[in-house]
Amino acid sequence: MTALLEISGLRVSYPGVDEPVEVVHGVDLVVPQGRKVALVGESGSGKSVTARSVLQLDPDATIAGSIRLGGQELVGAAPKIVRGIRGSGAGLVFQDPLTSLNPVMRIGWQIMQPLVIRGVSKKEARERGIALLDRLGVVNAAARFDDYPHQFSGGMRQRVVIAIAIIAEPALLIADEPTTALDVQVQAQVLELLHEVADERGMGVLLITHDLAIVAGFADDVVVMRHGEVVESAPVDELFAAPKHPYTRGLLGAIPRLDSDPSVRLTSVADYVDTFETVDDEPAAPAAENGAAR
Amino acid sequence: MTALLPARLRPSSSPRRAPRRRRRGVPVAERIALVVVVLIIVIAIIGPWIAPYDPYRVDLAQALQPPSAAHWFGTDVNGRDVLSRVLVGAQVTLSATGIVLLITLVIGVIVGTVAALGGRVVDEVLMRITDIGLALPSIILALGFAVALGPGLQSAVVAIAATWWPGYARLVRSIVRETRHAEFVESAVALGVSRWRLVTKHILPNSLDPMYVQVTLDVAAVMLVISGLSFVGVGAQVPSAEWGAMIASAADNVLNGWWALVFPGLAIAITAIAFNLSGDWLRVRQDPTLRDGGAR
Numbered sequence: 001m002t003a004l005l006e007i008s009g010l011r012v013s014y015p016g017v018d019e020p021v022e023v024v025h026g027v028d029l030v031v032p033q034g035r036k037v038a039l040v041g042e043s044g045s046g047k048s049v050t051a052r053s054v055l056q057l058d059p060d061a062t063i064a065g066s067i068r069l070g071g072q073e074l075v076g077a078a079p080k081i082v083r084g085i086r087g088s089g090a091g092l093v094f095q096d097p098l099t100s101l102n103p104v105m106r107i108g109w110q111i112m113q114p115l116v117i118r119g120v121s122k123k124e125a126r127e128r129g130i131a132l133l134d135r136l137g138v139v140n141a142a143a144r145f146d147d148y149p150h151q152f153s154g155g156m157r158q159r160v161v162i163a164i165a166i167i168a169e170p171a172l173l174i175a176d177e178p179t180t181a182l183d184v185q186v187q188a189q190v191l192e193l194l195h196e197v198a199d200e201r202g203m204g205v206l207l208i209t210h211d212l213a214i215v216a217g218f219a220d221d222v223v224v225m226r227h228g229e230v231v232e233s234a235p236v237d238e239l240f241a242a243p244k245h246p247y248t249r250g251l252l253g254a255i256p257r258l259d260s261d262p263s264v265r266l267t268s269v270a271d272y273v274d275t276f277e278t279v280d281d282e283p284a285a286p287a288a289e290n291g292a293a294r
Numbered sequence: 295m296t297a298l299l300p301a302r303l304r305p306s307s308s309p310r311r312a313p314r315r316r317r318r319g320v321p322v323a324e325r326i327a328l329v330v331v332v333l334i335i336v337i338a339i340i341g342p343w344i345a346p347y348d349p350y351r352v353d354l355a356q357a358l359q360p361p362s363a364a365h366w367f368g369t370d371v372n373g374r375d376v377l378s379r380v381l382v383g384a385q386v387t388l389s390a391t392g393i394v395l396l397i398t399l400v401i402g403v404i405v406g407t408v409a410a411l412g413g414r415v416v417d418e419v420l421m422r423i424t425d426i427g428l429a430l431p432s433i434i435l436a437l438g439f440a441v442a443l444g445p446g447l448q449s450a451v452v453a454i455a456a457t458w459w460p461g462y463a464r465l466v467r468s469i470v471r472e473t474r475h476a477e478f479v480e481s482a483v484a485l486g487v488s489r490w491r492l493v494t495k496h497i498l499p500n501s502l503d504p505m506y507v508q509v510t511l512d513v514a515a516v517m518l519v520i521s522g523l524s525f526v527g528v529g530a531q532v533p534s535a536e537w538g539a540m541i542a543s544a545a546d547n548v549l550n551g552w553w554a555l556v557f558p559g560l561a562i563a564i565t566a567i568a569f570n571l572s573g574d575w576l577r578v579r580q581d582p583t584l585r586d587g588g589a590r
Contacts, residue, residue: 055484057480057483057484083486083488084486085486086483086484086485086486087484087485087486088486091484091485092481092484094477094480094481096477099476099477099478100477100478100480100481101478101481102478102482102495102496102499102500103478103500104499104500105495105496105499113482113485113487114485114486117485117486117487117488117491118486161481164481164485165485168485168486
């Protein structure tokens with residue numbers, strides 16, 4: 001299987017007070033063609049920074065290592081090449097559909113934009129936009145095409161955001177916590193939609209999330225990050241059945257389950273690893289084996 | 295039971311108290327103001343044609359006539375019809391104000407945007423120039439221009455524009471700095487949108503709302519400064535029907551010819567108030583979330 005996205009030895013640092021602060025310490029990650037990879041980890045683990053460095057969205061970040069998208073090296077590439085990748089090589093779905101749409105432009109204009117800036121005629125862009133919006137489950141897409149973002153509900157807006165991200169047919173879709181701002185029911189709909197559309201178009205997906213519950217039903221592979229490093233990387237079934245790293249066990253142990261014994265307390269990640277330890281975790285003996293190892 | 299509820303929560307039983315359907319958008323005061331603004335602009339355009347007398351014709355026999363059927367606003371010390379001069383003066387004063395604000399807005403938006411997006415050195419240089427501009431008092435500068443270019447409305451316009459743009463540049467810069475970090479801007483970058491398009495379609499349309507308000511508020515302020523400069527003698531010159539110049543020349547005869555001073559003064563006041571009130575309405579209109587009556 002060919003690798004669509006291949007990240008190796010990625011280091012990202014930001015300017016600090018005295019010296020640059022490195023927040024991602026040598027991450028390796030592969031998204032094979034047409035597969036869905038979930039990048040999970042707690043807040044501040046560097047998962048977003050890792051994913052966003054593919055499109056080099058942050059001008060302050062210093063990126064070292066290697067990021068290859070479809071064989072093309074992006075680290076140190078000319079700005080023109082990076083811009084060409086944005087939108088058509090890799091699309092990005094943002095976390096908050098309430099703030100990631102331009103409030104003064106009609107949603108149709110925003111959906112057509114990735115095509116229009118690539119020289120597609122307005123008429124064709126409009127047809128493709130309406131068709132895509134319709135496919136994404138927006139009722140009466142043609143009529144709503146000229147509405148403003150505030151006239152859409154949160155779930156509908158996230159569909160618009162997805163439409164914008166995939167209309168230029170990127171080979172890779174990066175979804176940065178796409179459902180965090182939505183309620184549980186809409187979360188499920190949006191994820192299912194993402195799953196379907198990705199399969200239809202043969203897109204690879206890199207899903208960034210801190211919610212392990214949505215990973216199981218969505219992803220093929222899981223990469224667990226902590227403190228800017230990858231602690232574990234495995235196919236989803238394997239990871240859930242037999243997590244190798246104590247941190248992963250801690251994460252899984254912290255999920256409430258319907259069949260767990262109500263009298264037994266859920267464990268915290270802190271029971272498995274030292275939360276304040278920054279790098280080089282030695283696997284520690286977990287304090288309790290509740291839930292995680294089953 | 296219902297008496298316990300505050301009035302606005304009480305179910306209204308009598309048809310008389312049933313809430314009247316408020317027409318969407320423009321409240322009464324703003325609506326009147328808008329009508330006045332339109333009226334003033336129309337007068338500014340057609341003023342010379344509807345003026346009953348030649349505003350520049352001196353007729354000393356008719357000097358300082360009080361308001362009458364023949365001369366509604368009376369005549370000034372030179373026997374010129376005040377109504378005609380106020381009507382024609384609208385054109386002079388408003389076009390000068392408009393030109394000042396146009397120049398100001400263009401320079402302010404360009405300088406502010408470039409400073410906000412252009413990196414630290416560019417920002418520093420432009421903002422220090424802006425500070426210098428802010429430090430210059432427009433009256434003094436206008437006096438300087440009057441010496442250099444000769445006194446006249448053009449000198450006043452150039453002088454006011456030269457001292458007015460820095461405020462706009464600062465405002466635009468601070469708003470653009472905020473807008474460029476908005477998530478929808480980052481999202482546009484992630485789509486491969488060019489820098490030019492990013493600025494013109496994403497950043498500026500979301501940054502200029504406060505500018506429109508500022509412009510309408512400044513119509514009044516700029517008009518007053520133009521009139522003030524004319525009053526001290528470096529703006530519009532004597533025969534001109536500019537409102538400030540009219541007040542200046544009428545000030546000597548305020549006791550026996552108050553009308554020659556009061557009517558151009560009223561014209562300035564009414565125009566200023568009408569533009570200020572319209573500014574708020576314009577802000578509401580520019581915001582699509584308010585325009586369409588909120589979220590569905």
